Amino acid sequence: MATGNFQDSFLHTAVFSSAFLEPVYPEPAEPPEDAKWVIVRKNGVYLHSGEPPVLVYTHKENLPDVLHSQYLGHREGVAWYAMEVAADTVIPGSVFYPDTRDLYSLLPDNELAVAALAVRIIAFDRTTRFCGQCGSEMRQSGEERAKVCAACGQVTYPRISPAIIVLIQKDDHILLARSPRFPPGFHSVIAGFVAPGETLEEAVQREVREEVGIEVTNIRYLGSEPWPFPDSLMIGFAADYAGGEIVIDNNEIVAAGWFDRAHLPDIPRKMSIARALIDWWLAEGRGDSGR
Ligand SMILES: [Zn+2]
Numbered sequence: 001m002a003t004g005n006f007q008d009s010f011l012h013t014a015v016f017s018s019a020f021l022e023p024v025y026p027e028p029a030e031p032p033e034d035a036k037w038v039i040v041r042k043n044g045v046y047l048h049s050g051e052p053p054v055l056v057y058t059h060k061e062n063l064p065d066v067l068h069s070q071y072l073g074h075r076e077g078v079a080w081y082a083m084e085v086a087a088d089t090v091i092p093g094s095v096f097y098p099d100t101r102d103l104y105s106l107l108p109d110n111e112l113a114v115a116a117l118a119v120r121i122i123a124f125d126r127t128t129r130f131c132g133q134c135g136s137e138m139r140q141s142g143e144e145r146a147k148v149c150a151a152c153g154q155v156t157y158p159r160i161s162p163a164i165i166v167l168i169q170k171d172d173h174i175l176l177a178r179s180p181r182f183p184p185g186f187h188s189v190i191a192g193f194v195a196p197g198e199t200l201e202e203a204v205q206r207e208v209r210e211e212v213g214i215e216v217t218n219i220r221y222l223g224s225e226p227w228p229f230p231d232s233l234m235i236g237f238a239a240d241y242a243g244g245e246i247v248i249d250n251n252e253i254v255a256a257g258w259f260d261r262a263h264l265p266d267i268p269r270k271m272s273i274a275r276a277l278i279d280w281w282l283a284e285g286r287g288d289s290g291r
Pocket residue numbers: 131132133134135136149150151152153154
């Protein structure tokens with residue numbers, strides 16, 4: 001629930017929100033004639049050539065060798081599905097299989113989110129064919145996005161991995177850090193996965209302590225973003241510096257420091273929640289807002 005102007009000031013559109021496509025349960029017993037299909041192969045999708053390229057396919061009967069399929073959701077009364085084809089499947093018509101990174105520039109945001117959802121749900125189907133508890137075959141629930149074991153009743157849901165991401169403020173500076181995976185000069189905010197048994201606030205404090213050795217306080221939720229590589233949910237916070245000197249571990253983090261508005265290093269590109277946190281600070285988070 002929004003807590004007044006503070007969260008309202010955080011303007012971020014989660015590119016991978018699939019709210020565009022709403023699952024309706026129970027799902028259709030059979031895919032309707034007018035269903036739209038997303039064709040998945042491994043961790044990518046096929047697109048149909050054109051200006052612009054098109055994500056969906058409407059003639060499933062033309063396709064040989066469908067390995068398996070999954071219901072994704074409804075939009076304006078039309079059901080959307082994903083199907084996986086084998087690597088050597090020849091798809092009728094003019095199609096291509098772009099590098100997943102290029103999908104950003106090829107598809108509008110709504111369809112980009114559906115493409116990512118299709119890959120995730122197909123992967124969920126592929127990796128839950130058998131029960132993790134008794135090894136029997138799993139079947140589609142049909143009542144929710146889940147698989148049910150026919151033998152022992154175990155229910156398995158798609159995995160979602162929560163991760164915190166936090167903008168730390170100290171006077172008119174923010175803390176930015178470099179991971180060894182980043183390009184030279186590039187810095188971002190602190191992020192990390194939530195551990196079992198941990199609150200989000202505890203995860204923020206632990207990650208900050210582990211990665212840069214300082215303490216934070218006044219932890220405030222700003223917004224979130226599903227990040228499908230492969231299954232993260234990024235949960236964004238602002239926090240204030242509370243004490244300690246920056247000590248980096250030289251493993252996860254190889255450099256860290258306090259930066260003011262006039263001296264920012266290279267930062268994440270637009271569309272990421274990391275950048276949205278920094279932009280929020282640049283635009284709205286000045287001074288003592290939120291206290
Ligand atoms: Zn079982």
